[in-house]
Structure formats: structure tokens, C-alpha cells
Amino acid sequence: MRPYRSVLYIPAARERALEKAQTLPVDAIIFDLEDAVAADEKENARVLLARVLGEADYGGRARIVRVNGLDTPWGAEDIAAFRGAKIDALLIPKVGSAADVEAVARLIPDVPLWAMMETPAGMLNAAEIAAHPRLSGMVMGTNDLAKEIGARFRPDRLPMLTGLQLCLLAARAHRRIAIDGVYNAFKDDEGLRAECRQGRDMGFDGKTLIHPAQLAIANEEFAPSDAEVDLARRQIEAFDAARREGQGVAVVDGRIVENLHAATARQIIARAEAIAERAI
Numbered sequence: 518m519r520p521y522r523s524v525l526y527i528p529a530a531r532e533r534a535l536e537k538a539q540t541l542p543v544d545a546i547i548f549d550l551e552d553a554v555a556a557d558e559k560e561n562a563r564v565l566l567a568r569v570l571g572e573a574d575y576g577g578r579a580r581i582v583r584v585n586g587l588d589t590p591w592g593a594e595d596i597a598a599f600r601g602a603k604i605d606a607l608l609i610p611k612v613g614s615a616a617d618v619e620a621v622a623r624l625i626p627d628v629p630l631w632a633m634m635e636t637p638a639g640m641l642n643a644a645e646i647a648a649h650p651r652l653s654g655m656v657m658g659t660n661d662l663a664k665e666i667g668a669r670f671r672p673d674r675l676p677m678l679t680g681l682q683l684c685l686l687a688a689r690a691h692r693r694i695a696i697d698g699v700y701n702a703f704k705d706d707e708g709l710r711a712e713c714r715q716g717r718d719m720g721f722d723g724k725t726l727i728h729p730a731q732l733a734i735a736n737e738e739f740a741p742s743d744a745e746v747d748l749a750r751r752q753i754e755a756f757d758a759a760r761r762e763g764q765g766v767a768v769v770d771g772r773i774v775e776n777l778h779a780a781t782a783r784q785i786i787a788r789a790e791a792i793a794e795r796a797i
């Protein structure tokens with residue numbers, strides 16, 4: 518179980534940021550060739566990123582490259598540049614259907630593919646996209662989604678919720694990683710914390726981020742709290758004791774604990790242990 522609490526975008530044209538990320542407390546990095554790179558910088562950014570990924574040491578941080586779409590002048594060359602590279606996933610922007618995933622899969626063997634979920638068609642086709650055998654992760658693109666549906670940004674993200682939940686259901690049905698969208702106001706810690714909490718409550722594995730100042734909050738909010746770990750341990754103990762006595766139900770803190778609750782508790786412990794092992 519690899520943690521994906523914090524997933525930081527870095528514009529691939531920013532050499533200093535590419536260097537800085539080697540020491541940041543982040544679970545995964547999205548090296549972005551798409552929207553964070555201006556059109557006249559695309560070719561230089563691709564060359565720079567290929568060099569950096571060949572030389573730099575990002576330790577245990579997952580390395581994900583977001584390429585430009587195949588419907589742009591840069592998409593096919595981006596994909597070709599990272600064939601055989603030491604990366605953990607290739608992230609495809611604006612995926613609308615499983616055919617979009619298949620088109621990229623044919624151009625690059627072996628590497629796991631992730632999909633940006635950020636168009637109305639993509640949200641409606643989330644189930645077939647998640648089912649593609651090469652797909653292993655889904656990333657919410659809430660900026661593009663807001664643009665496409667004509668939504669306003671609201672603290673409760675009401676206009677987004679149906680789309681986000683369709684993607685979560687699809688991701689979970691096929692055991693894929695699901696990462697929440699970015700919080701644009703990178704100096705607003707309180708707003709970020711609230712949105713992380715909402716994303717965690719919904720079931721996301723972590724949050725995409727745009728600035729190093731956002732890392733600590735995401736790492737904290739997407740990790741099981743001490744209270745959650747303590748409760749999980751007590752639930753497992755109580756359930757195992759009940760089983761030894763031939764019972765199928767235990768009670769902890771006035772609430773029932775059945776097989777499924779014990780399974781959730783074991784997941785929480787496994788997640789906490791995986792995070793402790795990351796030790797970032």
C-alpha cells in the first residue's frame with residue numbers, strides 16, 4: 518500500500534522547482550508538461566524533464582509525468598520521450614473515454630497509466646475508463662471541470678460532487694487510486710484544510726497540490742489520526758476476542774464491530790504503517 522496523501526504538480530519548465538522537489542515531504546510528484554507549461558516552452562520543458570528524470574534522485578516519491586493530449590502538437594512526442602523512462606505512471610489529460618486511454622496505451626508499453634478526470638464526458642464515462650486494464654489511477658481536474666460545466670467555485674464544492682463521486686465509485690469498483698483536485702488559493706491554509714477533510718471524508722487517497730506550502734496539511738489530513746489508529750487497534754482486538762468466544766459481533770465505545778468494521782480497521786492500520794515506512 519503506497520501512500521498518495523500529497524501529490525505535487527511541478528511545471529516541467531521550472532528547473533529550480535524540479536530540484537527542490539527532491540527534498541520535499543511529498544508522496545508523489547506530477548511533472549507537468551501540460552497546462553503549467555506555456556506553448557513556446559513545451560519542447561524545452563520536455564527535454565529538461567527527460568534529462569532531470571534520468572539523473573535526479575527522487576527517493577521514494579512516486580514519479581508521474583503528465584503529457585499533453587494526443588490532439589495537441591506535443592502529445593505524441595511527449596509520450597515517445599518517456600518510453601522506457603524510470604517513471605511510476607504516465608498521466609493522460611482530459612480523458613473522455615476508454616478509447617483515449619487505449620490510444621496512449623498503444624504508444625507506450627508497460628508503464629501504468631493514470632487519467633485526468635476533468636471533462637463532462639470523462640465523468641460520465643468514468644466506469645469504462647477505470648475498467649481499462651492499463652489504468653491504475655484517476656486524478657480529479659476540478660479547474661477544467663468547473664470551466665467545462667460553467668460552475669462557480671464554492672467552499673462546499675456542490676457543483677462538483679456528482680462528478681467526483683462518479684469517479685470515486687468507478688475507481689473503487691476497479692481498485693484504482695483516486696486523487697482529489699487542487700485548491701487554487703495556495704496561501705489559504707484554512708480553506709485547504711477544509712477541502713482536504715472533505716476529500717478524505719469522501720474517500721480520496723490524497724490531494725493534488727500546486728505549492729510546497731500545501732504539503733504538510735495534505736499529509737496530515739490524509740493520514741489516519743492517532744485517535745483513528747487507537748480505535749482501529751481496539752476494534753480489531755475486541756472483534757478477535759469475540760470471534761474466539763464464538764461471537765460475530767463486538768462492541769467498542771458503544772458501537773458494534775462486525776467483520777466489515779474489523780476489515781476497515783485493518784486497512785487503517787496498514788495505511789498508518791505504510792506512512793510510517795515512508796518517513797518523509
Ligand SMILES: CC(C)(COP(=O)(O)OP(=O)(O)OC[C@H]1O[C@@H](n2cnc3c(N)ncnc32)[C@H](O)[C@@H]1OP(=O)(O)O)[C@@H](O)C(=O)NCCC(=O)NCCSC(=O)C[C@H](O)C(=O)O
Binds near residue numbers: 525534552698
Ligand atoms: C503558484 C506558483 C506559480 C507560485 O510560484 P512562486 O511564486 O515561485 O512561489 P514561491 O516563491 O512561494 O516559491 C517558494 C519556493 O517553492 C518552490 N516552488 C514553488 N512551487 C513549486 C512546486 N509546484 N513544486 C516545487 N517547488 C515549488 C519555488 O521554486 C521556491 O523555491 P526556492 O527557490 O527554494 O525558494 C507555483 O507554485 C507553481 O507554478 N505551481 C504549480 C502550478 C501548476 O503546476 N499548475 C498546473 C497544475 S493545476 C491543474 O492544472 C489541475 C487540473 O488539470 C485541473 O484542471 O484542475
Ligand SMILES: [Mg+2]
Binds near residue numbers: 552633658661
Ligand atoms: Mg486540467
